[in-house]
Amino acid sequence: MQAVEPLVDQNSDPAAVPPLAGFTVGITAARRAEELGTMLERRGATVQHGPTLRIVPLADDTELLASTRALVARPPDITVATTGIGFRGWIEAAEGWGMGEDLLAALGSGTLLARGPKARGAIRASGLTDAWSPPSESSAEVLEYLLDAGVEGRRIAVQLHGEPLPDMVEALTLAGAEVVEVPVYRWVPPADLGPMDRLTDTVLAGGIDILAFTSAPAAASLLARAGERGVREELLTALRGPVLALCVGPVTAAPLEAVDVPTVQPQRSRLGAMVRALEAEAPARARRLPVAGHRLELRGHAVLVDGALRTVPPTGMALLRVLARRPGRVVSRAELLGTLPGGGDDEHAVETAVARLRAALGEPKLVQTVVKRGYRLALDPAAGPVPVGGHCVHGGAP
Known part of the structure; x- marks a missing residue:
C-alpha cells in the first residue's frame, strides 16, 4: 500500500472537512493493514504502509507442532487463550496435521480461560466452554486470577499472541506450575525490507505525522531495523517530538514507552477505538x-x-x-x-x-x-x- 491522497475538495464546505484531513499516517501493521488504512482514509488521512514484520504460517510452524503434540500426549489442567484469531488458527493447524479432534479433547479435559471476548468466542466456536474471562481483557488480570486460585503442580498451556509473555510464564513457574508455551503465530522481519525502510526515511524527512502500531513486535522490529541502519536515535528523536506514536493498547505501546517514547492509546484495545482516539488527538495538535x-x-x-x-x-x-x-x-x-x-x-x-x-x-x-x-x-x-x-x-x- 503506497501513500494514498484522500479525495478532499480544495474548496469544500468547512463543515465537511474530515477530522484527519491534512495528516499523514504511517501504518506498520502486517495484518489488518488494509482495514486500518481504509478507516483512516475515510476520515481524510493520507496513508503510507510499511509493514515491519510478517507472520509465519501456522501450518509451517514447527514450534507450534511440537507444543501441540506435547499437549495431546499430556493434556493441560488449564489453557489460557489470549486471542481469538490465534486460538482458531491453532485448531485449524491441528486439523491439518490430523490432530484436531485429539487437541480439542485434550483442551476440553481441563479448564479454559479467555483473555477477552474474541478469545471466548473462538473457544465456544470450537465446541468448548470457557470458565472465566477478565472484564479488562488484560493478561495481567488473568495471571492474578490464576495465582489467587493456586497453580502449584498444575500443567498450564498459554497461547501466545505473536510474542513471548515472559512475565506471565515466569510468575506461573515460580508459583509451581508447569507451563507449556503455545506460539500459535510468530512474527519475523518482512521478506522485503524496502517498504519499512521507506517508511522510516519518510518519518525522518518529516513526511509522517502519526505512526500507528497494532502490535508490540511491529514497534520492536521498526526500532531494531533502524538500529541496523544506524538511524535509531534519529527515529527516537522524531517519535519523542513531532511524530505521534499511536498504539492500539498498552501491550503494543510497551516497547516504545520502554525507550521514553510517549504514546496515545484508546481505552479499549480495538482498531476502531484507536482511530477514534486519533480523531480527537490529531486536530488538537495543530x-x-x-x-x-x-x-x-x-x-x-x-x-x-x-x-x-x-x-x-x-x-x-x-x-x-x-x-x-x-x-x-x-x-x-x-x-x-x-x-x-x-x-x-x-x-x-x-x-x-x-x-x-x-x-x-x-x-x-x-x-x-x-x-x-x-x-x-x-x-x-x-x-x-x-x-x-x-x-x-x-x-x-x-
Missing part, C-alpha cells in the same frame, strides 16, 4: 493562528484557512512552519532559503516558493513581504495571545 483577519490552522501537510482545507506542497509547508514559529515577526530570506530542498544561495528561489505558498493558501495577504528584510505571517495584533494546539506538528518550538 497550530492555530489569527492571521490577516483569517483563522489559520497548520496540520501535517495541509492548512485550514477559515475552516476550508488547502493542500500545500511540502516546500510551502516547510516555509510556513518556519514563519509560524515566530508569527508576526520577520524571517529573513537567508533563513527561509535554508529550509528549501537543495539549499543553494539564490534568494530568488525563496520568492518563487513564497508565491506558490500564497497561491496554495488562496489568501495572498497571509504571508506579508517586508521589503529588504524577508517575510512574516501577518499576525492580527488585536487577537490577544496566540492560540495553539497541544503541539505544533513538525513545527518545533512555538
